[in-house]
Amino acid sequence: MLPLRLSAAALSAAALLLAAASTTASAHTHDTNTHDTKTHTPVAGFDGGFETPVVPAPSLFSTYLGGQTAGPWAVGGNSVDLTSDxxxxxxxxxxxxxxxGSTSGSVSQEISTHPLTSYVVSFELAGNPAxxxxxxxxxxxVDGTPVKTFSFDVTGHGFRNMGYTxxxxxxxxxxxxxxxxxxxxxxxxxxxxxxxxxRVRSCLLVLCPPTS
Structure with missing residues (x-):
């Protein structure tokens, strides 16, 4: 069991790692990252996809309003669009x-965590080019505190050239x-x-590699 009190040194060291972030290169190459396969453990029970519910044909997208759910995700803000290929x-x-959707929205999902553990969150990013x-x-x-800001310029991209990073x-x-x-x-x-x-993976503080 974890001791009820942590030393000041342990808390200080852990606090230094509270929010680090970076952007890595293009999509579809991340599965070969040795950090993922050797030091990171996928978080059990987390579903980071957007495959459910299925957008019914011939619709191109389904809109979900704040307060609704889209598969494992709780929708907030105004609305979001679950979009078919x-x-x-x-x-x-x-x-x-x-x-x-109609304007800015959000999606949230709760994950189980362990004490004194770092978590690597990765995702593919593009933008609606229309x-x-x-x-x-x-x-x-994370719990309402920003750990990463992100941006994507859709200039030069289209529906069949989304440019995910x-x-x-x-x-x-x-x-x-x-x-x-x-x-x-x-x-x-x-x-x-x-x-x-x-994707969300865990790693021990002393083993969690930098993301840059």
Whole structure:
């Protein structure tokens, strides 16, 4: 069991790792990352996909309002669009998520955590190329605290050339048994950041490699 008191040195060292983040290169190459296979353990019970519920044909997307759920995700803000690859390519599987429905929305999911453990969150990022502004922005938050801001410029991209990039962030859990991950759009309008293939892996503080 974890001692009820942690030394000041342990708390200080852990606090230094509370929110680090970086962006890594293009989609579809992350499975070969040796950090993922050798030092990271996938979080049990976490579903980071957007494959359910299935967008019914011939619809191109399904809109979910704040307060509803879309598969394992709780929707917040105004609304989000679960989008079929009939409209644009997904990074993984057949569906992805536009964080703007009518305007800015969010999705959240609670994950189980262990004390004094770091967690690596990675996801594919693109943007809805059909609507202004060209620069789509958002945040990844843990229990409401931003741990990463992200942006994607849709200039030069289209429905069959989405240009997904792999984004990575790290946060450290000190004592909680669970936290809530939230992806939030900070872009106005009908088209926002597009996310897909969210993954969460744990690693011990002393073994968790930097993401840069």
């Amino acid at each position: 009939r409209l644009w390519d997904a990074a993984e599987g057949n569906q992805s998520l536009d964080l703007n 609507w202004a502004p060209a620069l789509k922005t958002g945040e990844l938050r 792999r984004q990575t962030a790290v946060f450290t859990n000190l004592l909680k048994s669970s936290v809530t991950l939230t992806f939030v759009s900070t872009s106005p309008g009908l088209g926002g950041p597009v996310i897909d293939d969210v």
